[in-house]
Amino acid sequence: MKNVSFTELNGAVMTALLDGDLARASAEAGVGLTDYFLADKALWLWRYRLGQMADNPAAAHWCGRLAVCGPDGAVVGHGGFHGPPDDAGMVEVGYSVDPAFRRRGYARATLTELLRRAAADPDVTTVRASISPDNAASLATIAGFGFTEVGELWDEEDGIETLFEVPVRQAVRPSAA
Template sequence: MTNPLAPPLRFVELPAAAMTALLDKDLAKAGVLTGVELTDYFLADGLMWLWRYRLGQLADDPGGAPWILRTLACGADGGVVGHAGFHGPPDEVGMVEVGYGVLPEFRRRGHARAMLVELLRRAAADPRAITVRASISPGNVASEATIAGFGFAEVGELWDEEDGMETLYERPARPTAPAGPAAARTAP
């Protein structure tokens, strides 16, 4: 699953206090709390609702923090190139949904795929995670290209109040090896 061409990334936790600082539009404080310099990208309207929503999730379920808290993806030079995480912990049927975003100036360089690799690795490491979901707006060719080759299959559509219509893709958290001649020889 590792892509040798993907840029190396380092992930830094985005704690609740940093999300609160971002909601207060205090980039300097958020930077101190994360240990990395953040840009105005993290103050955009499209992310402000996200920080509010994630803080609400944490208030409702503090135990979900390892899944809910976003991480900042930093490139080789230490600068933040995007954010990644899950929409929440595994639900009652073991489904987790990935979420990631790349700063505009770093797009089309493999960062989203590198983030997805790490998210899939995280899901595979937890036995509670059975299925990984990605929801993508129809026509978002870049996001569809990001998940291509990772075993996702289209499973339906969903109306999201924030994002509108989304196509749902899912894959097993731990893909099984394909059944082949070797498997047939060992079957009873």
């Protein structure tokens, strides 16, 4: 399995990305970013996360991380949670891999690290993932981690999504197969 580490995706980085300044965003992040971080869907996310962090500064350390891999420190994607744990101790995981790095195990490695992050916080009891029913890659990514289907919802951005949850202490690392 690939290994990733996280670098904070802070407000200064997101602001630079929203300004279309990839060089400044990379300098702020301390790692090189690609045009993937300037795609329309990413820009929507940075705008949303900045608003979320403005409303609740304590949410910042939950919301965004750059997934960095390998000795050259390639940024393969990003991941985080939709916010801090709710009153029931649930966090919703979110992650995305740059298309240039897909189908190489980085999504699974990113999810593994996010589950570790969640398990390290005593306030987290459950991790949720919401996935479009036709997103075979994401469904395959969560396989082996102990997620169970618990329902569905309509997401204004992505349409119908299936909800999966796993008790954080029972989340298992998938086999190396």
